[in-house]
Amino acid sequence: MGRTRTYEWEDPAVTASGVGLASGLDSLREIQAGRIPRAPIGATLGISLDEVDEGRVVFSLIPGEEHYNPIGSVHGGVYATLLDSAAGCAVHSTLPLGMGYTSIDLAVKFLKPIKVDTGRVRAIGTVVSRGRQTALAEARLVDARDRLLAHATSSCMLFPLPAASVGEASRGK
Template sequence: MKDRRIAKSPEDLPKLDEVLSMSGLELMQAMARGEMAGPPIAETLGYTIKSIDDGRAVFAGTPEFKTLNPLGTVHGGWYGTLLDSCMACAVQTKVPQGSTYTTLEYKINIIRPIKLGTPIEAIGTAHHVGRSTGIATGEIRGTEDGKLYATGSTTCIIMKIG
């Protein structure tokens, strides 16, 4: 297994013809293996792919000082971005070759604050992926304490490109 890598410039991102030449599961597994660069947002917000399976995406991360809001707690956008990422990537694993997706809408429920330095997993599970839409749910859980910190749901648009 190669080290996972993050795109450092637009040239590092997967090209559309590359993306469309494989299924969504193949694409996500290639990123997880480090064969294709992952998105820079992962480095910015301090999370990485932990595992990718058919209909499931798990990311791992730990909130850092740079994720705090003015009140000194982890910003809701950090929760939202992690949940959007894991849920949408779970949908991506079900998208056929020649198609792609984008998030149409997502909703999150923050249950409790995450303390700085608390390692978490963001788990996305696809429940339906059809020709035009995908539905998934997600949750953020502490990897050491097992606590549920947030939940989410998403609807994605599936687009046939090729």
């Protein structure tokens, strides 16, 4: 007997069209409040954006069988997605209007398995260092008792968004 899972997401172009039109912190708070659509990967995996502060974000997930690998635990790619999201969005939360970022790398250490009975897990991302062109962030994946399940570091490149892109987005193109 097979299992099924159904979910919905909104047009990712809506969110992408607003990139750079507000500070990173304001953009993330709008997503958290539901006024801007979240990224489709959040719907696909069931990730929630729970907390947003400057230099710190928290995502959570309730693990399900749909996250499992062939050996009966949550796939490492799910860990990495949570950690990458937390680290990257922590950096994003520090950016002023008109600035963008992209991940340069992600180094993940898997420490404990996650299964359905683990319960809700949280990925806590914080900025370690931020300069004009790069930022370093870390993310910790913990269970409800704050036991460390995985850890990651991520380097991000920071860059000004092209004025044309910001202007087109503001005109709805």
